[in-house]
Amino acid sequence: MATSAPTRDIGHLDSNYGIWYGDLLEQIPALTWPLSAQTYSLMRTDPQLTAVLSAYTLPIRRATWSVDPAGCRPEVVQMVADDLGLPILGVDAEPGPARRRGVRWADHLRLALLSLTFGFMPFERRYAIVNGQARLVNLGERMPHTIGQIQLAKDESVQSITQNLAAVRPIPANRLVWYVHDREAANWTGRSLLRPAYGAWLLKHETWRVHATSIRRFGMGVPSVSAPTGATPAQVAEAQRLASAMRVGDRAGVGLPDGFKLAITGMTGSVPDAMGFIRYLDQQMSRQALAGLMDLGDTSNGSRALGDSFLDFFLLSLQSIADEIADTATVGQQGMPGIITDIVDLNWGPDEPAPRIVVSDVGSRQEVTAAAIEQLIRSGALSPDPALEAYVREAWRLPERTEPARAPAPPAPAREEQTLAASRPRPVRAAAGPDLGAVQESWQAALDSVLEAWPGIAEEQRGQLADQIEQAVEAGDLAALAALAVDSEAAADILAVAMLELAETSAEQMAAEAAAQGVPVEQPPVEEDQLSAVAVAVAALLAAGLAGAAAAAALRLAVPGAAGAAVAAEVVAVLSALSDRAVRDQVGGALSAAQAAGRFAVLRSAPKATYVASEKLDRSTCKPCREIDGTTFKDLAAAEAAYGNGAYTKCLGGVRCRGQVVAIWNGS
Incomplete structure (x- = not known):
């Protein structure tokens, strides 16, 4: 009670x-x-x-x-x-x-x-x-x-x-x-x-002082003056005075009485390696802060792979x-x-x-390199679309694409051969188009359905992460935290089913919009394989994000002497308290892509229409979306180039964009 x-x-x-x-x-x-x-x-x-x-x-x-x-x-x-x-x-x-x-x-x-x-x-x-x-x-x-x-x-x-x-x-x-x-x-x-660096810092500065004194004392050797055999106490004292009075300089010299001898003797035997000890203390001070990559140039062992591991681990702590x-x-x-x-x-x-x-951009996102993009395109995980090209040009500060002059009146190219410039929308405003309320309702229902099933998936994934964290902490292998991974297959299956159902519903809605304007359209099938690939990618991204958050939390909690089971339990508690914003955004973006797939499948089978951008479903509209709202596209290919993945390609909100393309037949 x-x-x-x-x-x-x-x-x-x-x-x-x-x-x-x-x-x-x-x-x-x-x-x-x-x-x-x-x-x-x-x-x-x-x-x-x-x-x-x-x-x-x-x-x-x-x-x-x-x-x-x-x-x-x-x-x-x-x-x-x-x-x-x-x-x-x-x-x-x-x-x-x-x-x-x-x-x-x-x-x-x-x-x-x-x-x-x-x-x-x-x-x-x-x-x-x-x-x-x-x-x-x-x-x-x-x-x-x-x-x-x-x-x-x-x-x-x-x-x-x-x-x-x-x-x-x-x-x-x-x-x-x-x-x-x-x-x-x-x-x-x-x-x-x-x-933790206090002890090393204290010893280092004491060693600095001792080492400076030794250089000043023994840098030129120790002068000695020998009195002649049978010297009187006064002559021995004079030899001591002469030796103590010696100084280093451009015009330094000494005059000795008859029978006296001068010698400058350096250190003999082995001495402690002060510089080696200072380097060791510096390494301890950087190691306690997980900044071991700072010392790779001063150690006997090191490699690019080791440097990458140190960097990944360090970025997790920064995040x-x-x-x-x-x-x-x-x-x-x-x-x-x-x-x-x-x-x-x-x-x-x-x-x-x-x-x-x-x-x-501290440690939550891996660096996107040209090699990484090439591998993603080669594996089919990415396609070289206009949005990717725009991102690459912006990331590497490359100039914008400029189209060469074309011969007049060439044959119209196929849709997949059109250039980015040809697919840009024309700044012509059109009517508002059909009511999109049903479009939003079906998308929200699909999102709620996936989010309702997600806690069970997240619980299973947290359990997998807890087992890996416990093993890593118990083994003292904290570097293994950078390799945490979870199975995303169940999440991909649930998301793929929801995307396919929403795509079919969206195709029905698009056909109904055409029929309401007097244009009958036979509903075509949606591309199931394409939707499944998107579901797999989104589920993998969310799983990787959860693993990254778990690694960051474990890194903070795995203090010396901590029990692996205790650290794993605390990490699970931290993950359980995380907001579902990332899941909501990524799943919502995937469902938007499915919705767009269904609508564009119908539009490709329907007679030619006037295609208009609509941002009415956006809760918070960014500047690029405000500018594109109400714009008439040159043709369907141009509309699909801007909204084919379910969001306006230049939207600053990314997957949160709810922009749509509406079709108007016969000026209705």
């Missing part, structure tokens, strides 16, 4: 609440907050650790950050994007004008990533009331070394902080955005990325950190609202759905 559910905590984390004094398990005073801020500030100036931090932060800073509408109302999404200076996913393709005031996301992200250095990084938000709305105008950093006290609430969340500044009152938690790295229990100061930053910025930490949720709550209340900050 619900009344028997526990509603109060019995135990506590580790601080017994009140004032936080530092990590209770830290044994080194210099690494206990607040002294740790000074220590880590010194450590980050080390050349090797500076490189490690740059390797972590720079790819995250240059990644693609945006606001994902996630089904929220447009006005909510727009305010959030405006206040943070971020583009809206699927809508804003080009950078906007320069931002002169307010929050600059790039600057805020750079400062938020200081949580990797110091373990935590708090910010205080400030609003301005504009036209009755609370608009975010500043996210002021509160540097860790300025914080004197962290007051905790009864549940050991942050209640407020006090800075070491005169006449500054405590800052309550509801005004704070708190980024923390690897927090455990009530340790809101987190764990710096540099913490995990970037996702944590995005999650904190969206929903915040315990007792401290996120940036986005606070904006939405202040302006629309806590029941209003809030969009999310998302980040891509």
